[in-house]
Amino acid sequence: MYQVQRPSRSEYASIRGWRYHVRHWGEPDAQRPPLVLVHGWMDVAASWQFMVDAMREQRHIVAPDWRGYGDTTFMGPAPDSYWFPDYLGDLDALLDTLFGDRAVDLVGHSMGGHVATLYAGARPERIHRLVNLEGFGMPASVPAQAPGRYANWLDEIRAQRRGDMNLxxxxxxxxxxxxxxxxxxxxxxxxxxxxxxxxxxxxxxxxxxxxGDSAHKVSNAVLFRPEEAIAVYQRIAAPTLVVTASDDSLGQWWKGRYTLEEFQQRIGHVPNLRRAVIDNAGHMMHHDQPQVLARLVEDFLGAAG
Known part of the structure; x- marks a missing residue:
């Protein structure tokens, strides 16, 4: 089995009705911003371990299990579906709880990358530097899809109640x-x-x-509107690095409904943007090429200007 080089320690915090599990590596440092890592859909905070082990510098790193994942549990009846803005709310409350008003370096993968990027536009003063690892968002939608989307959501939460969506x-x-x-x-x-x-x-x-809570499989009832995301991207003040893998995950998932070119056009609205590609890697780049990714992230976070 893989041998961990830098063991983490666990902390729990009460965040918006959830008992949040947070992993810590290293000790708090008054001289450098904390590094916050947020994972993607159907993943856990421990997934960052390989990248953390590959980092050259010792610094304070924290990674939460998002609501309904890992050891983060709800302090009451579990929800029957999850709403995307709640991740931003959780992140905001978590940063307040752990770091007060300190700005942080924020790295997000997949769903976490999209959350991190939206958060950086909603709270630009809270982010020192931002790294988006294939945080693509979703395909564009049109208003005519709304009736079907609501009906599908109702059908799926009914199936969730019956226990038909178990993992x-x-x-x-x-x-x-x-x-x-x-x-x-x-x-x-x-x-x-x-x-x-x-x-x-x-x-x-x-x-x-x-x-992971099976309710994460329930489709979002609200349509995704790229123009709203772009408006948020335009408010990001932090230097931002967007990293994609050499494998085209969007092409595999969406079969032309949403392309890598379309994502690059959207994310291009971030004012201070750098881009990078990791070769010989798929969507789980922090598993496929942790050394390469660690070097890329550290070099960006340590860059001046």
Missing amino acids: SDYDDASGVARRLMKTNPRLAADKADWLAHQWARPNEKGRWAIL
């Missing part, structure tokens, strides 16, 4: 690891074994269950 479980951790490697063929077996123990846990039946 898969597995015989053992090895089964989880095999699933991770099937999803990402570049993932080495030792890393998959380690991740399996962070990504899942035995349930009351002894089956290894994913540490």
Whole structure:
């Protein structure tokens, strides 16, 4: 199994009705902004471990498990679906709780990258530097899609109530690891074994269950409007690095409905923008090329001007 080089420690904080689990690496430093890492959909904070281990500098790093993932749990009845603005609300409250009004360096992957980028436009004074790792957002929508989207949401929360949207479980951790490697063929077996123990846990039946709420599978009822996202991007004050992988994930997922070129056009509205591509990597670039990504991120965060 993968050998961790820099162990993390856990902290819990009450954030907007949730008991948030936050991983810390390193110690607080008054001279440098904290580095905050936010993960993507159906992932956990521990997923950053390989990149953290590859970083050259010792600094204070924190990574939360988003609401409904990992060891972050709701202090009451669980929701039947998740609303995107709540991630921004959680991040804002978490930064207030952990760091007061200090600006932070913020790195987000996938869904977390999109959240981080929107947050940087909504709270430009809170972000020192921003890194978006394939935080694409969603395909454009048109108003005519609204009736069907609402109906689909109603159908899916009904299915969620009936228990028809449960996540898969597995015989053992090895089964989880095999699933991770099937999803990402570049993932080495030792890393998959380690991740399996962070990504899942035995349930009351002894089956290894994913540490994610099945309600995350419910579609968002609200249409995604790129023009709104672009208006937020234009308010970002922090120097921003956008990193994509050599594999075209958008092409695989959306089959022409949303392209990498379209994303690059949208994100181009960020005022102080740099772009980079990581070769021989897919969407989970922090697993595929952690050393390359760590060097890229550190060089950007340490750059002057």
